[in-house]
Structures are given as C-alpha cells and as structure tokens.
Amino acid sequence: MQEAIAVSDTVRFTVNGEPRCWQGEPMARLLDVLRYELGLTGTKEGCGEGECGACTVLLDGEPVCACLVPMLQCEGRAVQTIEGLGGADRLEPVQRAFVEAGGVQCGACTPGLVLTAWALLQREPRPDRARMREALAGNLCRCTGYERILRALEHTIAARQGGGAPAAGTGEATP
Amino acid sequence: MSRAFRPRSLQEAVALLGDPELGAVPVAGCTDLMVLDHAMRRSHRAVVDLLGLAELRGIRWAEGGGSAGGPVVEIGAASTFSAIRADPLVRMHLPILAEAAATIGAWQIQNRATIGGNLANASPAADSAPVLLALDAELVLVGPAGERVVPYRSFHLGYRKTLLAPGELIARIRVPVPVPGTRQRFHKVGTRQAQAISKVVLAMCCRREPDGLLRGVRFGVGSVAPVPRRLRGAEQACEGRPAGAATAERAAAAAAAEVHPIDDVRSTAAYRREVLARLVRRMVLELAADAG
Numbered sequence: 001m002q003e004a005i006a007v008s009d010t011v012r013f014t015v016n017g018e019p020r021c022w023q024g025e026p027m028a029r030l031l032d033v034l035r036y037e038l039g040l041t042g043t044k045e046g047c048g049e050g051e052c053g054a055c056t057v058l059l060d061g062e063p064v065c066a067c068l069v070p071m072l073q074c075e076g077r078a079v080q081t082i083e084g085l086g087g088a089d090r091l092e093p094v095q096r097a098f099v100e101a102g103g104v105q106c107g108a109c110t111p112g113l114v115l116t117a118w119a120l121l122q123r124e125p126r127p128d129r130a131r132m133r134e135a136l137a138g139n140l141c142r143c144t145g146y147e148r149i150l151r152a153l154e155h156t157i158a159a160r161q162g163g164g165a166p167a168a169g170t171g172e173a174t175p
Numbered sequence: 176m177s178r179a180f181r182p183r184s185l186q187e188a189v190a191l192l193g194d195p196e197l198g199a200v201p202v203a204g205c206t207d208l209m210v211l212d213h214a215m216r217r218s219h220r221a222v223v224d225l226l227g228l229a230e231l232r233g234i235r236w237a238e239g240g241g242s243a244g245g246p247v248v249e250i251g252a253a254s255t256f257s258a259i260r261a262d263p264l265v266r267m268h269l270p271i272l273a274e275a276a277a278t279i280g281a282w283q284i285q286n287r288a289t290i291g292g293n294l295a296n297a298s299p300a301a302d303s304a305p306v307l308l309a310l311d312a313e314l315v316l317v318g319p320a321g322e323r324v325v326p327y328r329s330f331h332l333g334y335r336k337t338l339l340a341p342g343e344l345i346a347r348i349r350v351p352v353p354v355p356g357t358r359q360r361f362h363k364v365g366t367r368q369a370q371a372i373s374k375v376v377l378a379m380c381c382r383r384e385p386d387g388l389l390r391g392v393r394f395g396v397g398s399v400a401p402v403p404r405r406l407r408g409a410e411q412a413c414e415g416r417p418a419g420a421a422t423a424e425r426a427a428a429a430a431a432a433e434v435h436p437i438d439d440v441r442s443t444a445a446y447r448r449e450v451l452a453r454l455v456r457r458m459v460l461e462l463a464a465d466a467g
C-alpha cells in the first residue's frame with residue numbers, strides 16, 4: 001500500500017504559467033527552488049521564517065511565504081512570482097504606482113509587497129486604508145515607513161476608476 | 176532525502192503515521208514545522224501530507240453532532256485560518272473564532288496555517304486555543320486505534336504535551352452552536368495588531384439571563400500558563416451573579432490569582448497578570464453595558 005501512495009520525487013507545477021517538472025527533496029523550500037534552481041531571484045529571502053514577507057509569491061493566486069512552502073505541496077499548483085507580473089517594459093499599474101509614489105527605496109521588500117498589493121487589488125476593488133494595512137501586514141519594509149506604499153495603492157485605485165489619478169508625486173517635501 | 180506520502184484517505188494517512196519503521200511526521204500548512212526545520216537545521220525521514228485529505232477539509236453544520244446532543248459547527252482540521260475567517264457559519268455562530276483567525280499571523284500565514292496544526296503544535300500562545308476553550312469544543316481524533324472524541328479542555332497535558340497518541344491525528348473540531356443570545360468576546364494583546372504572538376489572549380462566552388444574571392460563563396486564556404487553560408476561578412466569580420462592577424472586580428481578582436505566567440522574551444509575568452485582570456474586568460463590564 002505504501003508504494004501506491006508514495007510520492008515520486010517529481011513535482012509538476014507551473015511557474016508564471018510555464019509548466020515545470022522538478023525533481024528533488026520533497027521538503028525543499030519553494031523559495032530555494034525559485035532562486036537557485038530556476039534563477040528567479042526577484043523573490044527575496046529576509047527572515048526565512050514567515051515573518052517578513054520578502055519571499056511572498058502567489059500560490060494558486062493566494063499570497064504565501066515561499067520560505068514556508070515545501071516542494072511536496074506544489075504538485076499541480078500554479079506559482080506566480082514577481083517576474084510573472086511585469087518587467088520594466090510592461091509594468092502593472094500597481095508597480096508603476098510604487099515607483100511614482102516613492103514606495104521603493106532599497107527594494108528588498110518590493111517584490112513581495114507588490115505581489116501582495118496586486119493580489120489585494122485583484123480581489124477588492126476599493127480597499128480602505130485599514131484594509132490595506134491589514135492585507136500588507138505580513139510584508140515588512142525597513143525603509144519607506146509604509147506611507148508611500150499605501151499612497152501607491154490609493155493611486156492605483158484612483159487611476160483605475162478613471163477619475164484622473166491624483167498627482168502621482170509623493171505629496172510631501174523630501175528631506 | 177525525506178520520503179514523502181500524499182495519502183488518498185485519512186485511513187491511509189493513519190496507517191502510514193502508525194508505522195514505526197517509517198517514522199513519518201504529518202505536515203499541514205508548514206507554518207510551524209518549516210520554521211523549526213529551518214531554525215534547527217533538521218530534516219525528516221518521512222512526511223505525510225495532510226492537505227489533500229477530504230476528511231480534514233470543509234466547515235459544516237451538523238444537527239445533534241456534539242456529545243451534548245445539540246447542533247455543532249464541524250471544522251475540518253486542515254481548514255486554513257483564511258477559510259475559517261471567511262466562513263459564513265463561523266462568522267454567524269462563532270464570531271470570536273473568526274476574529275481570532277483574523278489575528279493569526281498575516282495574510283500569507285492565514286492562507287497556509289491550519290487550525291489542526293495550531294492545536295497540535297500546542298504552543299501556549301496559540302490564538303485559536305482560548306476560543307475553543309470558551310466555546311467548549313470537542314476534538315475528533317483518528318489514529319491507529321480508531322476514532323475517539325475528546326473535550327478540547329482535556330487535550331493539553333503539559334507544556335507542548337498533548338493527549339495525541341503516536342500516529343494519531345486531529346481530524347475535526349466540533350464546536351457546539353451557542354444558544355441565541357450568547358455573548359462572545361475575544362481580545363489579544365501583542366506588540367502590534369498583526370503578525371504578533373500573543374502576550375495575553377482571552378476569550379469569553381456567556382449568557383445573560385432575563386433576570387440579568389450571568390450563566391454558562393467560560394473564559395479561555397493563552398500565554399499565561401504552560402498550556403492554554405480555562406479560568407475556573409473567574410468563571411465561578413461570575414456564575415449566577417449580575418453583570419456589573421462588583422462581579423467584574425471579583426472575576427478580575429480571581430483571574431489574577433489563578434494564573435502563574437512567566438517572564439519571557441515577549442513579556443513579563445507581572446505585566447501578563449495585570450493585563451489579564453484588566454481584560455477580564457473589561458469583558459464583564461461590557462456585558463453589563465450591553466442592553467438586554
């Protein structure tokens with residue numbers, strides 16, 4: 001019986017829509033496979049224990065910490081990383097808003113934050129600030145103080161409503 | 176290399192976990208397991224994935240499903256906190272469970288962390304624990320010896336020790352549906368609102384009878400003892416008494432006297448005792464403020 005349900009060491013899943021067939025240690029972290037085997041280094045490692053969100057990817061569309069997902073549980077699933085969202089030539093509106101609102105400084109948190117923000121705006125057209133803060137609470141940023149990140153989301157929402165985006169600048173004097 | 180198994184039924188899972196040769200550990204959302212794996216640089220001989228088991232999924236209403244005979248909300252142990260906080264039955268009948276689920280980690284964690292893992296991991300700070308104590312839940316355990324139903328209040332034997340036998344799993348959590356008019360309260364104190372392990376976490380469930388007296392009072396508390404526990408002293412201080420300042424004071428004093436918290440990285444014993452007393456007092460006063 002055990003042989004019948006033993007998992008072969010092969011995991012079939014998709015990364016940014018591309019089918020992948022991966023072989024290796026079933027408890028390997030999705031984070032390491034993305035970064036070191038598939039070369040997708042947009043996904044960052046901060047804490048390695050679920051606290052910082054730098055490693056956020058979308059698993060079947062849901063934000064998760066790739067440092068806490070074993071390859072075993074990727075079988076048949078769709079993984080989306082920041083590389084799948086848009087490059088410099090085709091930025092998603094929320095990515096452009098991060099840039100324009102000054103929501104990016106060192107950038108270590110940015111891929112994770114952008115993915116979480118994008119997933120939120122996919123689900124909820126008009127989250128208020130309290131809801132944004134709640135959804136983004138698992139993505140730590142040591143640089144920006146979050147204010148400009150929240151503004152980036154607000155700009156994205158405003159632009160989407162077509163009501164003319166508020167000035168995309170930072171809206172504050174930079175020291 | 177670990178051997179990995181993705182069983183097709185609970186029975187298969189239990190057979191695998193009960194095989195001492197294999198030495199397999201169950202894995203669910205991995206939000207505790209992989210944190211430890213990483214920190215301790217440890218690996219596993221074999222793992223059994225629980226996430227694919229239909230028997231461990233879903234949240235449903237079951238008429239006469241509890242030992243007491245009333246209706247229960249039955250929650251599959253592999254339900255994630257995202258699923259729990261969004262579930263209409265939970266939101267309507269067990270609002271404090273939805274509230275607790277929404278405070279566990281952040282979105283990424285809630286998408287993966289399961290309620291069965293939260294209980295089996297047996298941290299004294301697990302946020303679902305006080306809620307399930309206040310709601311007097313039962314656990315359906317399935318193991319090599321078959322199925323048994325145990326009151327959750329008897330589940331924790333000591334610090335990180337539970338009554339799970341080797342190879343035994345938490346399959347479902349049965350929560351008796353509180354009678355209409357039951358008051359439920361939840362309050363968690365951490366360093367910030369999200370992604371914070373509790374310094375003190377308190378849940379309460381009780382009825383206020385037409386005569387104004389409190390009945391069926393249950394307090395569940397976490398982070399103030401080696402295990403999540405009930406506050407029997409505070410419960411007795413409220414039972415059959417009017418909601419009000421005098422009862423609130425008695426309950427707060429009883430709570431402070433019956434717990435023995437410790438100093439640790441997150442807080443001090445003195446702070447925890449003081450905060451617990453204040454939370455108990457406030458919850459009882461809120462009952463008095465409520466109309467009806």
Ligand SMILES: Cc1cc2nc3c(=O)[nH]c(=O)nc-3n(C[C@@H](O)[C@@H](O)[C@H](O)COP(=O)(O)OP(=O)(O)OC[C@H]3O[C@@H](n4cnc5c(N)ncnc54)[C@H](O)[C@@H]3O)c2cc1C
Nearest residue numbers: 050203204205206207208280289291292293295301302345
């Ligand atoms: C960043 C972060 C923040 C967190 N914040 C909170 C918080 O605020 N509050 C809180 O309470 N918790 C918090 N946690 C911990 C919480 O995520 C876990 O306790 C979670 O609920 C465990 O479930 P899991 O499915 O991830 O379990 P796993 O990690 O897969 O397993 C945990 C343990 O339980 C066993 N197990 C799993 N399922 C079963 C079952 N059905 N039957 C028997 N044994 C089983 C496993 O073998 C393992 O030993 C946090 C964790 C992280 C990483």
Ligand code: FES
Nearest residue numbers: 046047048053067
């Ligand atoms: S690296 Fe995964 S959450 Fe920090």
Ligand code: FES
Nearest residue numbers: 105106141142143
């Ligand atoms: S920009 Fe540096 S951590 Fe966020």
